[in-house]
Amino acid sequence: MLEVRDIEAGYGSSQVLFGVTLSIRQGEVVTLLGRNGMGKTTTVRAIMGLNRISAGEISFNNQPLGRVAPYRAARAGIGLVPEGRQIFPTLNVRENLIATAANHRRAREPWSLQRIYQLFPRLAEREQHLGSNLSGGEQQMLAIGRALMTNPLLLILDEATEGLAPLIREEIWRCLELLKQQGESILIIDKNLDALMRISDRHYIMEKGRIVHQGDIQLLRDDPDLKYRYLGV
Numbered sequence: 420m421l422e423v424r425d426i427e428a429g430y431g432s433s434q435v436l437f438g439v440t441l442s443i444r445q446g447e448v449v450t451l452l453g454r455n456g457m458g459k460t461t462t463v464r465a466i467m468g469l470n471r472i473s474a475g476e477i478s479f480n481n482q483p484l485g486r487v488a489p490y491r492a493a494r495a496g497i498g499l500v501p502e503g504r505q506i507f508p509t510l511n512v513r514e515n516l517i518a519t520a521a522n523h524r525r526a527r528e529p530w531s532l533q534r535i536y537q538l539f540p541r542l543a544e545r546e547q548h549l550g551s552n553l554s555g556g557e558q559q560m561l562a563i564g565r566a567l568m569t570n571p572l573l574l575i576l577d578e579a580t581e582g583l584a585p586l587i588r589e590e591i592w593r594c595l596e597l598l599k600q601q602g603e604s605i606l607i608i609d610k611n612l613d614a615l616m617r618i619s620d621r622h623y624i625m626e627k628g629r630i631v632h633q634g635d636i637q638l639l640r641d642d643p644d645l646k647y648r649y650l651g652v
């Protein structure tokens with residue numbers, strides 16, 4: 420469904436991506452790995468149309484993206500949980516969830532507030548609290564809930580468990596497992612290899628703006644060399 424072919428992108432005159440190629444098929448959970456500063460977020464920004472690509476192609480369900488306005492990626496059905504969460508601080512939980520709700524894909528069972536609250540009961544308890552008054556974990560749940568409320572065909576999570584306490588982190592992984600079971604297509608950027616092994620079908624590893632390795636994530640587990648070389652673990 421998502422095809423990224425040989426893209427180059429950067430910030431101003433500094434080039435960050437030097438030919439990134441990756442793809443995601445319907446129903447797959449794919450992981451993008453790599454140390455800090457390797458270009459993972461920039462790749463996501465390019466997919467979302469937030470960074471313009473200077474070479475290559477991006478298409479989603481055979482629609483060209485990459486050189487179109489940012490809203491087109493969301494319209495086409497890509498839901499982003501951005502790095503740093505970026506929820507609306509002056510809206511409460513409920514308002515955050517409905518602010519960008521949409522059903523462009525005409526899902527037969529669209530996400531509703533009730534379904535989000537089922538997934539994250541904590542959000543129901545905090546329904547009237549402002550975004551700025553939530554804990555980091557709650558903000559993260561809200562960011563995921565908000566993305567789901569757009570009924571995305573593809574969900575992208577950029578460091579969704581970063582900086583969270585272990586229990587909250589586990590709650591997020593459980594939710595992602597559930598989404599996988601429901602057949603959602605997901606691109607995950609995260610550093611937690613053990614949790615990724617549970618849900619990821621394939622992985623790509625990025626280094627200095629290039630994909631340097633790809634394959635079955637289970638094989639990565641048994642390759643300490645590779646893990647050390649590209650992930651520093």
Ligand SMILES: Nc1ncnc2c1ncn2[C@@H]1O[C@H](COP(=O)(O)OP(=O)(O)O)[C@@H](O)[C@H]1O
Pocket residue numbers: 430433435453454455456457458459460461462
């Ligand atoms: N807004 C920005 N302006 C200029 N350079 C940036 C900006 N954001 C990221 N970079 C640079 O781009 C490179 C890749 O960053 P990023 O895509 O955020 O990496 P990752 O998500 O893998 O940690 C880094 O060298 C970073 O310093």
Ligand SMILES: [Mg+2]
Pocket residue numbers: 459460461502577578
């Ligand atoms: Mg990043």
